Amino acid sequence: xxxxxxxNSQTATEKPDAETARRLEALALSYQRICVxxxxxxxxxxxxxxxxxGYAVQGVDVSERVLDNIAQSRVGxxxxxxxxxxxxxxxxxxxxxxxxxxxADVFLITVPTPxxxxxxxxxxxxxxxxxxxILPVIRKNNLVILESTVPPGTTRRLLKxxxxxxxxxxxxxxxxxxxxxxxxxxxxxxxELIYNHRVIGGTTPAAAILGKALLGRVMKGDLFITDDVTAxxxxxxxNTYRDVNIALANELSILADEYGVPMxxxxxxxxxxxxxxxxxxxxxxxxxxxxxxxxxxxEASPINTRLIATSRxxxxxxxxxxxxxxxxxxxxxxxxxxxxxxxxYKPDVGDTRESPAMRIVELLQEQGLDxxxxxxxxxEYQGQTLLDAADGADYLGILVNHTVVQQMLxxxxxxxxxVMRTPMIRVF
Ligand SMILES: NC(=O)c1ccc[n+]([C@@H]2O[C@H](COP(=O)([O-])OP(=O)(O)OC[C@H]3O[C@@H](n4cnc5c(N)ncnc54)[C@H](O)[C@@H]3O)[C@@H](O)[C@H]2O)c1
Numbered sequence: 001x002x003x004x005x006x007x008n009s010q011t012a013t014e015k016p017d018a019e020t021a022r023r024l025e026a027l028a029l030s031y032q033r034i035c036v037x038x039x040x041x042x043x044x045x046x047x048x049x050x051x052x053x054g055y056a057v058q059g060v061d062v063s064e065r066v067l068d069n070i071a072q073s074r075v076g077x078x079x080x081x082x083x084x085x086x087x088x089x090x091x092x093x094x095x096x097x098x099x100x101x102x103x104a105d106v107f108l109i110t111v112p113t114p115x116x117x118x119x120x121x122x123x124x125x126x127x128x129x130x131x132x133x134i135l136p137v138i139r140k141n142n143l144v145i146l147e148s149t150v151p152p153g154t155t156r157r158l159l160k161x162x163x164x165x166x167x168x169x170x171x172x173x174x175x176x177x178x179x180x181x182x183x184x185x186x187x188x189x190x191x192e193l194i195y196n197h198r199v200i201g202g203t204t205p206a207a208a209i210l211g212k213a214l215l216g217r218v219m220k221g222d223l224f225i226t227d228d229v230t231a232x233x234x235x236x237x238x239n240t241y242r243d244v245n246i247a248l249a250n251e252l253s254i255l256a257d258e259y260g261v262p263m264x265x266x267x268x269x270x271x272x273x274x275x276x277x278x279x280x281x282x283x284x285x286x287x288x289x290x291x292x293x294x295x296x297x298x299e300a301s302p303i304n305t306r307l308i309a310t311s312r313x314x315x316x317x318x319x320x321x322x323x324x325x326x327x328x329x330x331x332x333x334x335x336x337x338x339x340x341x342x343x344x345y346k347p348d349v350g351d352t353r354e355s356p357a358m359r360i361v362e363l364l365q366e367q368g369l370d371x372x373x374x375x376x377x378x379x380e381y382q383g384q385t386l387l388d389a390a391d392g393a394d395y396l397g398i399l400v401n402h403t404v405v406q407q408m409l410x411x412x413x414x415x416x417x418x419v420m421r422t423p424m425i426r427v428f
Contacts, residue, residue: 016205024206027141028213032056035104035137037130039066039097041351042147042182043110044075045189048085051095053218058104059097060133070097081189103137106214110147110182112288120295122151124158131159135166143176143210145200149239149289151296152232155179156203176207179228180215181235186287186349197221201231239293240308245279246290247311250318253281257325283399283428284318284356286345291315291354319359322399322428326364330395333422338364339393341386342400343375350377357399376404387416394422401427 016024032055036047039061051057061067069078073090076083089095101107111126127148138144144163146155155178160171171177180200184192198221202208208225216223226234249267256263263281270278285291294312298305330336345355352358364371374389375381386408390396396416398405409416409425417423 016209020206021209024209025213028210028217031105031143031214033058033104034106034108035060035101035134036108036110037061037101037134038109038111038126038148039070040110040112041079041186041189042184043108044079045082045085045184045193046108046110046147046182047095048082048089049193049218051089051092052085055094055218057095058102059095060099060101061097062099062129067097067099079189081187085190101134101137103139104142106143106145107134107138108145108147109134113148113150113292114288115292115295121299122296124150124154127154128158128162131162132166135163138163138167138169138175140169140174141176143178143207143214145178145180145211145214147180147182149181149235149293149296150179150232151300152229152236154232155201155228160203172204172207176210177203177228178207178211179203179231180211181231183235183238186351194219195221198223199231199234200225201228202226203228236293236296239290240297240311243285243290243294243315244307244311246282246285247314249279249281250284251314252278254321282318282356283322283360285315286354286356287351288353291345319356319363322356322360323363326360326395326397326426329424329426333394335370336394337370337372337392337421338395338397339372339374339390340364341374341389341396341398341405342402343373344377344400344402347400347402348377350375350379352378355400360399375400375402376408377402387412387419390416391419393420394424396420396425398425398427 034050034055035058036043037060039047039059043059047057047059059070069075075086109127109130111130113127114123115121116123127146127150144159146159160177163169163171163175163177169175178200180198183196183198198215198219200208200211200215200223202211202225212223212225253263256266267278267280270276294308298309298312326338340357340361343355343357343361344350344352361371361373372389372393374384374386386405398409
């Protein structure tokens with residue numbers, strides 16, 4: 001049993017009396033100043049969304065690069081999907097970014113929560129420092145919402161005591177504290193941030209109601225309230241669901257290879273079953289969420305997470321398996337030149353965190369092989385084409401098939417084959 005000292009969801013969703021409900025509604029309406037701590041994939045669009053809706057927003061980040069990108073108005077270059085929102089906000093006084101948090105009505109915390117590489121345990125240090133950074137400016141009646149993905153229990157075990165011990169304010173009486181996880185899909189953030197359904201977990205019923213009232217002013221999806229631990233649990237469960245299902249698809253694709261069965265065709269046939277939806281197998285799972293978050297469950301309860309831990313291992317093994325596959329296909333070619341395309345962790349994003357494609361490149365280079373790489377979505381390859389990258393190669397492996405890469409391949413396949421030494425092309 002994982003001890004969380006639960007406030008159960010019934011308690012958290014209890015209806016307040018009419019007077020309390022009116023007071024909370026009035027408080028939510030009075031909120032004008034929002035401080036967003038951590039201006040990355042989640043924090044920056046969230047900050048811009050509030051700013052577009054008339055709130056006075058201060059973004060806080062510890063990274064000079066992030067602050068500089070904002071000061072130099074490079075948001076649209078760094079996050080192409082945010083270009084439109086940035087254009088709306090940049091000339092208004094409603095958004096500013098700096099290193100130090102200033103007093104506000106609401107604080108949103110959106111900093112990273114990676115795993116320690118070797119131990120596979122959650123690194124909460126940035127959540128802790130981000131929380132500490134707002135303590136000097138927190139005031140009575142403020143609302144604090146943690147959005148970073150965290151192990152269940154973190155909001156009440158880490159944030160609540162930090163706030164209470166350092167400010168003398170009591171969570172539940174003076175300060176409202178929630179956990180509300182983000183579900184956006186990078187590449188579709190601007191739509192999903194507004195329209196996704198969302199869970200808001202309060203450390204008290206009033207906090208959940210207040211969180212819902214605030215987020216409901218800028219978000220149009222359905223907002224469901226519960227307690228903080230349930231909300232934290234749901235977020236981990238969602239990403240674990242994805243990871244386990246991808247692992248099943250990957251394991252079946254390995255079996256299909258062993259049987260000599262074409263997996264793409266088999267998958268189409270399998271999914272004709274009315275109650276089966278087998279996901280697409282791939283070269284592994286990357287990014288800062290699905291490849292990371294299931295470990296938080298494993299850390300908390302190693303004995304009861306055998307399926308989750310095994311799935312993580314199955315997915316982590318896929319780059320290795322892909323390398324073996326590439327080497328088999330290259331058998332007989334002396335000193336092959338391998339061109340690998342698509343280095344991000346998934347199609348149509350330029351984010352390489354935990355990328356299985358990068359791991360594949362590393363593994364092949366460790367074996368002393370001649371590997372050329374290309375990814376049109378990464379800054380360092382700007383100005384190059386797929387044709388340049390494939391020139392003289394014996395193998396063109398499309399590891400991550402960005403739409404733009406598929407377009408290049410469709411329009412210039414013959415030319416690409418002509419410049420290759422051996423015209424072997426595989427799309428993974
Ligand atoms: N990216 C997604 O699609 C996504 C989706 C759902 C949930 N999440 C979760 O949201 C959280 C944030 O993820 P992200 O992708 O936005 O991360 P990110 O790395 O893109 O951005 C986080 C930002 O926080 C800043 N930061 C770190 N410590 C700080 C501190 N003490 N004070 C101020 N700023 C600080 C970093 O400099 C960085 O700019 C993570 O817990 C992640 O798991 C992310």
